[in-house]
Amino acid sequence: MKKQIWKTIWLFSFIIGTFSLNGCTKEELLSQIQHESFSMISEYTKTKYRINIMYPERFNTENNYHTIFLLDGDDYFNEAANVIARLSKEKIVLVGIGYADKNQRGTDYSFPEDKDFPGDSGGALAFLKFLNNELIPWVEINMGIHSSDKTLFGHSLGGYFALFTLFQQNQTNPFDNIIAGSSNLMWYNAYLFDLEQDYYNAFKGLEIRLFLAVGDLEGASLNLFHDAFVEKLRSRSYSGFSLNFERLKNTSHRNSPIVTFENSVSILF
Incomplete structure (x- = not known):
């Protein structure tokens, strides 16, 4: 019975995490935003990606910038770029990662593989x-x-991947900051909880700033898992680790991405 309950949660979380973005209206870029796009095919995933880059108004290749790599760039790049422009954040470069062909986020953002989705x-x-x-x-x-x-x-599911990246032991984590909104912590029998435990058993340092958020209207399961993960991290004594977390008021799953982005950018930068 318990196994069947978890299987139902896996299926529900995969469907929500993969398809809940459909139907979102894309915002137009503000006219003053400098940006460009290009495509690249990965040798590792065999997937063609569409990359969008937003530059600060006075971008200079001799300067250093806060570079934000944005998952689900097909859906959120314009809105995120407009947030940066409205906040007048002059030292941020935004790199949106989307798909030139078929959207493969269900594959790219998840691990382990679920046999129900081979x-x-x-x-x-x-x-x-x-x-x-x-x-x-x-x-x-x-x-x-x-x-x-x-x-x-x-x-x-992109939030799941961001946290998955954080607790890797076999690959380098290239990021200094992780922003994970409404993370699909239910994926594969709450695998991320085990991954974090394995990391903690091996390392006592975690040199990163982490921002977690969830909307109060996103359902009991998502909020329950978010709270449990926050409490687990708060109980740790990782050296060099900074944790911010927030419950977004009157916010649904569809509305939480850009609210999370704006709040986290305001805090981190």
């Missing part, structure tokens, strides 16, 4: 290699973007 889940390790070995070097070398620090933003 070929459509479990690719997070390959996607992290894409970020580490292809995308980040490309924007640094070919786009002339030098980072004083790097931030990863993810929402829902």
Whole structure:
């Protein structure tokens, strides 16, 4: 019976995490925003990505910037770029990661693979290699973007991936800040709780700033898992670790991404 309950949660969380973005109205970019786009195919994931970059108004390749890598760039890039512009954050470069062809977020943002979604889940390790070995070097070398620090933003299943990246032991975590909104902590029998425990058993340092958020209208399960994960992290004594967490008032799953982004950017920068 317990196994069946968890299976129901997996299926529900995958559907919500993968398809809840459909139907969102995309905001137009403010006219003063400087941006450009390009595509690249990853050798690791075999997927073609569409990359959008927002530059500060007075961008200079000799300067260092806070570089934010935004998951689900197809859906959130314009809104996130407008938030940065409205907040007058002159030292931020925004890199939106989207898809040129079929959206593969269900594969890229999840691990382990769920046998109920063969070929459509479990690719997070390959996607992290894409970020580490292809995308980040490309924007640094070919786009002339030098980072004083790097931030990863993810929402829902993207939030799961952001936290998955945080507790990796076999790959380098290239990020100084992690923003995880409405994270799908239910994925694969709450695998992230075990991953964090394994990390804590091996390391007592975690040199990173973490911002977690969840909306109060996102349902009991999402809030319950969020609270449990926050309490687990608060009980740790990681050296160099900074944790911010927030429950967003009157906020649903669809509305939480940009609210989380704006609040976290205001706090982190």
